[in-house]
Every structure is written in C-alpha cells, then in structure tokens.
Amino acid sequence: MNKLDAVIKHAEQQCKTNGARLTDKRKQVLSGLVQSNKALSAYELVDYCETAFSARIPAMSVYRILDFLESEHLVHKLNIANKYVACAHISCDHAHGTPQFLICKKCSTVKEVSISQSTILELKQTVTDADYQLISPQLEINCLCAQCA
Amino acid sequence: MNKLDAVIKHAEQQCKTNGARLTDKRKQVLSGLVQSNKALSAYELVDYCETAFSARIPAMSVYRILDFLESEHLVHKLNIANKYVACAHISCDHAHGTPQFLICKKCSTVKEVSISQSTILELKQTVTDADYQLISPQLEINCLCAQCA
DNA sequence: AATAAAATGTTATGTTATAACATAACCTAT
DNA sequence: ATAGGTTATGTTATAACATAACATTTTATT
Ligand SMILES: [Zn+2]
Ligand SMILES: [Zn+2]
Ligand SMILES: [Zn+2]
Ligand SMILES: [Zn+2]
Numbered sequence: 001m002n003k004l005d006a007v008i009k010h011a012e013q014q015c016k017t018n019g020a021r022l023t024d025k026r027k028q029v030l031s032g033l034v035q036s037n038k039a040l041s042a043y044e045l046v047d048y049c050e051t052a053f054s055a056r057i058p059a060m061s062v063y064r065i066l067d068f069l070e071s072e073h074l075v076h077k078l079n080i081a082n083k084y085v086a087c088a089h090i091s092c093d094h095a096h097g098t099p100q101f102l103i104c105k106k107c108s109t110v111k112e113v114s115i116s117q118s119t120i121l122e123l124k125q126t127v128t129d130a131d132y133q134l135i136s137p138q139l140e141i142n143c144l145c146a147q148c149a
Numbered sequence: 150m151n152k153l154d155a156v157i158k159h160a161e162q163q164c165k166t167n168g169a170r171l172t173d174k175r176k177q178v179l180s181g182l183v184q185s186n187k188a189l190s191a192y193e194l195v196d197y198c199e200t201a202f203s204a205r206i207p208a209m210s211v212y213r214i215l216d217f218l219e220s221e222h223l224v225h226k227l228n229i230a231n232k233y234v235a236c237a238h239i240s241c242d243h244a245h246g247t248p249q250f251l252i253c254k255k256c257s258t259v260k261e262v263s264i265s266q267s268t269i270l271e272l273k274q275t276v277t278d279a280d281y282q283l284i285s286p287q288l289e290i291n292c293l294c295a296q297c298a
Numbered sequence: 299a300a301t302a303a304a305a306t307g308t309t310a311t312g313t314t315a316t317a318a319c320a321t322a323a324c325c326t327a328t
Numbered sequence: 329a330t331a332g333g334t335t336a337t338g339t340t341a342t343a344a345c346a347t348a349a350c351a352t353t354t355t356a357t358t
Pocket of ligand 1: 076086087088089096099112
C-alpha cells in the first residue's frame, strides 16, 4: 500500500473513532494536501480536485472541509502563508506535540518539525510573563528551503 | 513632549541618518500605528488618516508607505494577523533584537517582547538541522490578552 | 416513510494585497 | 532658475483570500 492510501486509511479510522465522517470530498481535499509537496491555498485545492478527480468543489465548501479536517487534526493552517498542509503525523501512533513549521517563503514547501521542550517552555514563560494567554503554541517560521536558498 | 511626538522625532532622525525621508503621509501612517493600542490593517489606517487628519490616502499608497516604514525598521508586519504595528523600540537606543509578538486574536492588541539568546540559538539550530535557512527569526504567537481572556 | 441532523451547494460580499501606468514633488547640476 | 533624474504618490483595475446567509441534498434515526 502506498503512502497516500495508508494516510487516508488512518484518517478514516481516526474520524470513525471520533464519530465523524470522512466523506468523498473531504477525502479528495485531504488527498490533495497529502500528495502535495507544499502548502496549498483553498483555491489551489479547488483546482487540484478539479484536475485530479474532475470534482468541482466550490471554494466555500473547501474552506468548510479544511475547517473540518483541522478540527480532526488532520490538517494544519499556516497563518503566515494563508495556506494549508496535511499533518505530517497522521499515520503516527505517538501523540501530536506542539507543531512547528518551517515554511519556504518562495515555494511554500513546509517541514513540520519539533522544537525542544525547553524552548517551548521558555516561549510559554514569556507569554505568561506578559500577562497573555496562549491559544495555540504553534510556531510558523519564514524560511528558504535548500532548493530556493 | 508627549510620547507620540518623541517617537516621531526619533523616527525622523533615524530616517535622516539613512538618507530617507519621513514625509507627511508617512508620518501620518506611522502616527496611526504609534497611537493605536492595537495592530491595524492597511485599510484601517486609511480610515484613521481620513478621520484624524482629513487625509485621504489611497490603500495602495498606505501599502507602499508600510513597506517603507518596515524597511526603516519603524513598523513590523504581523503575518499571522495581516496587520501592522509600530515597533515598540523606536525611541530606544539599544539595538533591535529578535522580536516575539504576542497577538490577541480577539482584539489585536500586541506585546512586542524579546526572546532570550539561548532560545533564538535553539530555534536557529532546528532550522539548520532541517536544512532550511532563516529569513527572519521573528516569532508571532496567537494569544488572548488579559482583557479578553 | 417521517424526521432531524449533517454535509454540500449557491450567491453575494467582505477583506487583504498587488500590478501597471500616470502624475506630482523633490533634489541636483548646470 | 530650470532641465532632467529620482522619489513619492495617485489612479484604476484586478488578484487572492475568506466569510455570511440561506437553499438543497444526503445521511442517520425513529
Ligand atoms: Zn501535525
Ligand atoms: Zn523553497
Ligand atoms: Zn520592534
Ligand atoms: Zn484582547
């Protein structure tokens, strides 16, 4: 079984466990992100589904589907790029830690990495010290990939 | 002299040193950000200049002016919010370190804090290990301020 | 089959950002 | 002072990203 099928199967199982349904369109959108080697915008996903599956999913629906996939922790929104990426750990058993994304500003390739617990704790401390409250400790960092650099 | 005047005077001096000009419109946009207690979008700055100075600056010009102010390190763009904020250190003598922005997702108030050197080094190492190259180590974190929490 | 809930479609509009070209304001050198 | 180059701003159009409101279809439950 190839990687895509494996990921989709995991995703399906995960949704089932949560009492949610991974419909065909949701599968198509998720496939687009899993297959892509870079982050995609909602509108790029519309084009992808049209091209790959001859499925014309309106942008509005893609946004809703992305919200759903995010809520199922299958997809991450990259706020600094206004793009979306499949979680790199869908098929992993381990719990999903605080995600950190290195995003190539030129070509939108993304690496989902983990930073050390101590660094996370330091960052959290600065937030607490400033009397703010963390919503999500997700970090997104503008980079250039090896290719583009 | 109040805070706003002091900041503008510093900004003017800083531009002069760099052979750049802080024109009236640039001053107006910068004033908007300095006076605001929260991050503003380009379009909100259009409205501000209209209200505060009866200056109708087209959105296109505000974007150009924001680019200029950013290049002079007087303003930061908050990529996760698509908004802009005056640098908190315009009147400071010390060099500007790597900034970390805590952004209230509800009301857009922003705190510009400094990250410890050790944290920065760890982040840089993570990036290097992933074979990526840092563009700007600026960190932006979605939070809730004490007010909104 | 009737009903309710969930998913998707449709249309309209709001928000953020840039491209391309025109004009105005401002130096600087003769 | 003025001609010519540079910088700043104006104007118009459009691209790109995102949400609101309401209608229809599909699915699950009784
Ligand atoms: Zn992930
Ligand atoms: Zn790249
Ligand atoms: Zn700053
Ligand atoms: Zn707030």
